[in-house]
Amino acid sequence: MSRTLRLILGDQLNSNHSWFKQTDNNIIYVMLEVMQEQQYVMHHVQKILAFFGAMRNFAYQLKKRGHQVVYIKLDDPENQQDFEQNLQRIIIQNSITRFEYQLPDEYRLDEQLKAICQKLNIETGVADTEHFLTERNDVQNFFSGKKRYLMEVFYRHMRQKLHILMEGDDPLGDRWNFDTDNRKKYDGKVPLEEPIRYNHDVTELKAMIDRMGVKYFGEVDAMRLEWPLSRQEALKSLEYFCEHLLPHFGTYEDAMLQEHISLFHSRMSFALNSKMIAPFEIVSKVLNHYKQHQQIITLPQVEGYIRQVVGWREFMRGVYWSQMPGYDEKNFFNHRTEIPHWFWDGNTKMNCLNKCIGQSLNHAWAHHIQRLMVIGNFCLLAGINPDDVDAWYLGIYVDAIQWVEITNTRGMSQFADGGIIASKPYAATAAYINKMSDYCKHCHYDYKKRYGDRACPYNSLYWNFLDRNAEHLQSNPRIGMAYRILKTMQPDEKQKVMEQAADYLDKLNEL
Numbered sequence: 001m002s003r004t005l006r007l008i009l010g011d012q013l014n015s016n017h018s019w020f021k022q023t024d025n026n027i028i029y030v031m032l033e034v035m036q037e038q039q040y041v042m043h044h045v046q047k048i049l050a051f052f053g054a055m056r057n058f059a060y061q062l063k064k065r066g067h068q069v070v071y072i073k074l075d076d077p078e079n080q081q082d083f084e085q086n087l088q089r090i091i092i093q094n095s096i097t098r099f100e101y102q103l104p105d106e107y108r109l110d111e112q113l114k115a116i117c118q119k120l121n122i123e124t125g126v127a128d129t130e131h132f133l134t135e136r137n138d139v140q141n142f143f144s145g146k147k148r149y150l151m152e153v154f155y156r157h158m159r160q161k162l163h164i165l166m167e168g169d170d171p172l173g174d175r176w177n178f179d180t181d182n183r184k185k186y187d188g189k190v191p192l193e194e195p196i197r198y199n200h201d202v203t204e205l206k207a208m209i210d211r212m213g214v215k216y217f218g219e220v221d222a223m224r225l226e227w228p229l230s231r232q233e234a235l236k237s238l239e240y241f242c243e244h245l246l247p248h249f250g251t252y253e254d255a256m257l258q259e260h261i262s263l264f265h266s267r268m269s270f271a272l273n274s275k276m277i278a279p280f281e282i283v284s285k286v287l288n289h290y291k292q293h294q295q296i297i298t299l300p301q302v303e304g305y306i307r308q309v310v311g312w313r314e315f316m317r318g319v320y321w322s323q324m325p326g327y328d329e330k331n332f333f334n335h336r337t338e339i340p341h342w343f344w345d346g347n348t349k350m351n352c353l354n355k356c357i358g359q360s361l362n363h364a365w366a367h368h369i370q371r372l373m374v375i376g377n378f379c380l381l382a383g384i385n386p387d388d389v390d391a392w393y394l395g396i397y398v399d400a401i402q403w404v405e406i407t408n409t410r411g412m413s414q415f416a417d418g419g420i421i422a423s424k425p426y427a428a429t430a431a432y433i434n435k436m437s438d439y440c441k442h443c444h445y446d447y448k449k450r451y452g453d454r455a456c457p458y459n460s461l462y463w464n465f466l467d468r469n470a471e472h473l474q475s476n477p478r479i480g481m482a483y484r485i486l487k488t489m490q491p492d493e494k495q496k497v498m499e500q501a502a503d504y505l506d507k508l509n510e511l
């Protein structure tokens with residue numbers, strides 16, 4: 001008699017997968033909480049709790065639908081704490097004759113599962129996750145022969161292919177991109193809405209990971225977890241986003257406020273990356289909601305959101321598979337400085353970093369511009385080793401899985417890939433942070449000063465970054481203007497700026 005074992009990884013919680021259409025007593029689903037996954041990087045405690053919580057709910061739902069599920073908890077005495085040994089044991093115990101898994105999204109696990117299959121002396125098979133809008137190699141094939149991958153070109157292709165926001169062959173509203181309308185500082189013209197937060201009691205789960213000696217960082221306030229842990233909650237979050245946040249998403253997508261962590265962002269990333277909800281569901285819901293509420297929702301809001309999900313998300317995944325292995329070692333600028341210790345407690349006098357890192361430690365989440373233009377920008381200007389930067393980002397965010405973390409961190413934010421993803425480094429002075437936020441108003445440092453008492457570190461470090469990397473960057477037309485300013489800077493002015501930068505680089509831990 002044939003008996004199949006099907007592995008479901010922690011980020012493969014897609015209850016609409018064709019695997020689950022029918023129940024079959026000869027198919028056993030296996031889900032594993034293993035130390036292996038807690039140790040490849042140090043995670044934020046909320047990330048660990050969110051994945052375990054969502055996995056346990058998923059297993060419960062599958063059982064309720066009549067499927068056979070073996071769920072091994074982290075503290076199960078039989079748990080061997082890695083995938084291979086657990087699978088070997090379960091296969092023998094259940095007289096399994098065939099093993100199947102879904103394509104992992106991480107290169108590391110993809111390699112491990114291929115290797116496990118080679119060792120098992122039973123039939124094996126692999127299925128798609130049925131989650132993404134593209135195949136792993138679509139982006140690579142689309143840009144075949146090109147040196148640079150341009151997201152905008154891919155995004156237009158996706159809009160045409162899926163016929164999203166199109167009028168015949170033309171983009172709705174005669175523009176593909178409303179980015180220039182989507183760069184407003186928050187001006188108080190519309191009221192802010194609180195993000196939807198759940199209230200999961202994680203006392204027991206947290207006690208278990210403590211008992212097991214899992215190393216983590218960050219906090220979980222009052223043992224209550226705010227992240228959606230089931231498909232039902234993911235759908236509720238999406239509904240909330242459409243009703244309350246979508247009407248202003250685009251306009252304020254780049255804005256930052258010190259008293260409000262998320263403005264109009266959807267906070268759907270954990271639900272999406274764990275696959276409790278699919279991108280096509282998000283797109284359909286957003287488009288339908290827009291159709292029914294055109295009197296209050298404008299096209300730039302909707303286009304801005306669609307671009308993130310259909311454009312950036314699929315694009316990053318495609319770049320990941322086109323560049324791995326090896327992408328995780330790229331270090332174009334040869335940055336070697338250790339990450340400052342205040343990344344682990346937020347204790348810096350730089351208010352923007354204090355708030356963005358503090359928020360990340362408290363909520364395991366920050367929005368895109370906080371990740372890119374405050375935290376990532378600082379790391380780039382200060383020359384922090386991209387290995388350190390990657391490990392921090394991969395650990396801290398609840399939505400961080402390597403395929404989407406590394407492309408954003410090492411690629412987009414640190415330009416460590418030399419420009420495969422971004423056409424220029426996302427480097428900026430305090431002028432940008434002051435323009436898009438209220439952080440500078442409350443800061444120890446002065447955003448207008450390049451050097452001298454309380455000069456904002458971003459300013460001198462920006463010019464120092466451009467100066468020290470002139471050989472790599474000055475011919476890039478997208479930053480030509482900055483190099484022209486640097487060239488016309490008076491020598492004594494330039495010297496003061498560079499001395500200030502050297503001083504700050506010497507004492508990064510004290511800033």
Ligand SMILES: Cc1cc2nc3c(=O)[nH]c(=O)nc-3n(C[C@H](O)[C@H](O)[C@H](O)COP(=O)(O)OP(=O)(O)OC[C@H]3O[C@@H](n4cnc5c(N)ncnc54)[C@H](O)[C@@H]3O)c2cc1C
Nearest residue numbers: 265266267268269308312313367368371372399400405408
């Ligand atoms: C340095 C850096 C690191 C990042 N690390 C991660 C990460 O580990 N995991 C992750 O999911 N996103 C990452 N992002 C992208 C983005 O910041 C998050 O997806 C977003 O902040 C999640 O919050 P949200 O759901 O409210 O997003 P929204 O602003 O509401 O956007 C909606 C959805 O679009 C998708 N999206 C938006 N921007 C991107 C992007 N650049 N790449 C891929 N998908 C995108 C996400 O799935 C997101 O949920 C990173 C960005 C930067 C600059």
Ligand code: SF4
Nearest residue numbers: 350352430440443456
């Ligand atoms: S002055 Fe500089 S360090 Fe302070 S908040 Fe503004 S950009 Fe950040």
